[in-house]
Amino acid sequence: MESFLMLLLFSVIISFSSAQSQNISLGSSLSATPNSRGLSYWLSPSGNFAFGFYPLKDPQQFLVGIWMPKTPEKVLVWCANRDGPPFSVGSFITLSMNGGHILNDSQAQLEPILLNSVPAFSASMLDEGNFVLYNSASRVIWEIFDSPTDTILSGQTLSTILSSSVSETNHSTGKYQLIMQIDGNLVLYYLADGAKTIPTLAEAYWSMETYGKGIGATLNLAQDAHLYLLDSNGSNIKNITNSQDRSSNYRARLEPGGNFQLFLQNLEGNGSSIVWSAPNEPCDVYGLRGTLNGCYTNLLMSPWFRTYRPKWEFSGLSKELHWRG
Template sequence: MVVSGRRDDSPVPRNATLLLNSEGRLVLQSTQGQDTNIAEISSPGSSASMLDSGNFVLYSSDKEIIWQSFDYPTDTLLPTQRLLAEQELFSSISETDHSTGKFRLKMQQDGNLVQYPTETSDTAAYSYWSSATNGWGANVTLNLDVDGRLYLLNSSNFNTENLTEGYNATRGIIYLAKLDSDGILRLYSYNTRQDRASTVVWESSKNKCDPKGVCGFNSFCVLNDQKPECRCLPGYSFVNQGNWTSGCERNFTAESCSKKNGSVKYMIQPLENTRWEDLPYFVLSETTKEDCQQACLVDCNCEAALF
């Protein structure tokens, strides 16, 4: 498991050095002498330490913590770390590319913990999972204990919701919560003694097709032996054959409305038992399947119909 900082920056050179310089700033120094500031601090740092919790902290001369990595989560929460109100976890692009991916988990001001695609607004239409705890007020936090208990806590330290009940706090076992690249939040049990093996002990969804947008534009997700598989709509092909989450594009040339003089023939191909996120521009009332199909065929602007 990897916790990344500055994840969308260029890769760090092999010969770069993390340095607490003479000015008390924590910087990443390259052999070219270029310093990249790592921590925004109001006063000079005196020392830095990697704690057993996984928190990297910067201290003042008075031994006060003036900066800590736990305040800047990426896709992972470690034990004793919190996700504050209005903070978010962002998934990685893939298991090997830790740049910002397609999904986010937000601790909202209304007390609700919600999963969305990255480039969307915080509205129910885009949500694909939530803790259903809206209305608990501001300043609710998501917390992870050392025993694997993942829970929500309000500003009065009242436990509003247990996402997991917790497990045995065994020596050598570390629990961590991660928003994976497939858009699902999972709690892992990580064994530091036995080949560093990890086990999923809880996940926000069992259906890997639940995350909205997992397959990209003009494609849809189906489960094949419980594994997600993206397929293109009829008349479309994958944009990138080596990446089935990249979406699909037309494999035919669409005629403009001005050229449709009756000689252009289209047909509708059905996709049954498919759930669509639907925002129609026109709704027919009391219609049959055949009438719905015909209404789309004679409408130059209609590209899909949902019955």
């Protein structure tokens, strides 16, 4: 998120309507105060993606993010400052070359939130779901694809970390991470204390087992749903999924429950379907909460369960396991 805060200056002030935009010029703004003239988001040319103020369950609160407005659930694929407080009605975003500020509603006071080191001259919300900034030569100087939260989209590459959300309605950083490690291995971790936890082997519950395949490895999602690993020279390390229909839309997300899943996303109202998932079995996800039917045998045998066993209890003679924490 820091890189996002370094190349734009936003004046945060929030409105509600929409406009298609291929090129967003300096001075363009979004607002969260509904009116006939204000905009709350910028659409990609196809209308498949939107960047702007994403409404939360409370109609007075918003995130700044990217989502799929055509889907019934308005699938969120990226958000800024996910662990900060939500924005409220009365905030604005303005694309500026020099800086960004947030306007406190109650005090009407501008506070700087961004430091711009590379001047931006325009921006675009692209059809693949990427929001980009351009310099005066129309070259990309920053893009959201370089700073994912819990999701990667078709055409996107992961070289660092995805962090799950707490839940489907709470988009703050959760307790699961997918890390593209420097040793070339792709690993899922359970973090008992969230971002405060330093991942170790004890917290890992799934990996691609591609240790030592080279520094600079990346996870890649192609337009045809081909999910694969490349080394720093661009050589294939491992194919994770096979190619499918190129005309469809795909996204890979680290779910709040700890599964990393590849989805076929229907943009016209039929929801999404799972193409691939890791781990394959729900019981293989460490740190599961709630009622677990049939998972107790594997959990009893796991080192994770032996560590956290005091937190679990069986429900009578039923084959159910409950989390007490």
